[in-house]
Amino acid sequence: MHSLFGIPVPVNEISVSRIKQDTVAGKLLQNASLLIIDECTMASKYALTLIDRLLREVVTTKVAEKNLIPFGGKVFVIGGDFRQCLPVIPSGTRTDIIESSLKMSELWKNFTKLQLINNMRSTDPDYSKWLLKLGNGELTNQYNLGEDIIEIPEDMLCKDCIVTEVFGQRFNIDINNKNNVNKASSYAILCAKNEDVTLLNSRVMDRMPGEYKLYKSDDSIDVDNEDEREHYPVEFLNSVTPSGMPSHILQLKIGTIVMLLRNLNTKQGLCNGTRLIVTGMYSHLIQARVITGSAKEKEVLIPRIDICPSDTRLPFKLRRRQFPLKPAFAMTINKSQDQTLHRVGIYLPEPVFGHGQLYVAFSRVTMRCNVKI
Structure with a gap:
């Protein structure tokens, strides 16, 4: 998205795109019939404002003419689930995170909502229902620990070392065996922080x-x-x-x-x-x-x-x-979004720090038995 629309990093309310009307990228946007952004929930509302301003500029036929149609009249599809990760705001509060999300954009009212109701990844109906409760904030705990604490079912808890639970005692990948590589690439440990990712990657490679x-x-x-x-x-x-x-x-x-x-x-x-x-x-x-x-x-x-x-x-x-x-034997939860994995370990030495992270981590697998926390 940042590459296509020339969005700077970081993006804020005064950011402008580096793409101009007479460039190759500008002409590509002029000729586009449909624009799609996936996993849009992680995008900032400022990015949406910048894209709107850019598209109005590049599709304008006359310099003096002001294009007042949202997104320059282009059909613009954004896909995502607001149960998943929202933008990460360093040291930001809940209010800061919500304020930066797409739903807070003035352009949000221009979108028509189309809802998908079938979970195409999960093959376990009971697990799908549990995931929805997790994503909707309907899970609780029996120890009166507060509304932000949920109880994980005992069968999902890791009984051994998380590396052993996911990858086994000795982990060997045969680079000449396609099936072996595909199987290994569908295993991962998900963490909230990069420092935990680095630690666990080292432990997995030590076993290779x-x-x-x-x-x-x-x-x-x-x-x-x-x-x-x-x-x-x-x-x-x-x-x-x-x-x-x-x-x-x-x-x-x-x-x-x-x-x-x-x-x-x-x-x-x-x-x-x-x-x-x-x-x-x-x-x-x-x-x-x-x-x-x-x-x-x-x-x-x-x-x-x-x-x-x-x-x-x-x-x-x-x-x-x-x-x-x-x-990438271990990766951050945010980086795993949009991926389907066969077996997942979730390593949380401390609680997740962002909205939707736990829901994203649990929803990477197709069946309840393939996730350990």
């Missing part, structure tokens, strides 16, 4: 055969005054990992399932969130096979790229040259 190969990043900061570099030693920059960036030290083995952290080639299916399996490791390239999305089964080479976090609370602009990859 083979030797680790380490890739270290080259870190620097973008500054106008060269004297400022002295305030931020390289060792400190190495220790910082903003959200959405690869870590300074990337540890991989052959057969590791990884996730792309940046759009490398959207036309070829190499998008942020695409999962791959590592088939070769070289000094300056990583060979991998795509296991999800439109480029499934395609062999690709992943290079190192310069990555700058677009939204960070750091007092400087960090530039990291590293492979845009992250092990």
Whole structure:
């Protein structure tokens, strides 16, 4: 969505798109008959305002003419379930999160609501009903712990180590066996925070055969005054990992399932969130096979790229040259949205922090017996 409409990160009420009317992207929008955004509940109302303003501009035939039709008259379909994750607002309150959601946009009144009632993912009717109660906030607990605390049925609770429960004592992926790879790629542990994801990915890879190969990043900061570099030693920059960036030290083995952290080639299916399996490791390239999305089964080479976090609370602009990859045996709940998995473990050393996260985590599987928390 950010790529197609030129939406900056972060986006706010005064943000403008970088796409102009006479560009290739602008002409693409002019000629579009239908525009679709999936998982729209995670989008900000400011993004919707920006898209509306952009479409009015690019479909206007005369410079002096002001297009007053919402979204420039384009048919605009947004899909999503407001039981799922809403926008993440760093340090935001419930009110801040609700205020940023699409339903608070002045454009919301222009949409006609079409409701889907069948759960196409779940094959367990009783589990589907339980999920709806979870998503609607109708589950309670018998210990009077407050309305925000729900009781998880005992059969869903993990009796052993969460890694063992999901992946077994020894986890081996045969990269030449298609069925083995597909099975492994449908297993995942979901966490609320990135620090838990990093911990669990390491524990899963420790159980895999083979030797680790380490890739270290080259870190620097973008500054106008060269004297400022002295305030931020390289060792400190190495220790910082903003959200959405690869870590300074990337540890991989052959057969590791990884996730792309940046759009490398959207036309070829190499998008942020695409999962791959590592088939070769070289000094300056990583060979991998795509296991999800439109480029499934395609062999690709992943290079190192310069990555700058677009939204960070750091007092400087960090530039990291590293492979845009992250092990994906464990992933954040927000990143798992829109995926269907065969077996899921949910790791919560502390409660979830965002609306809909628990509902998203439980609804990744098709049957009740395939989830452990």
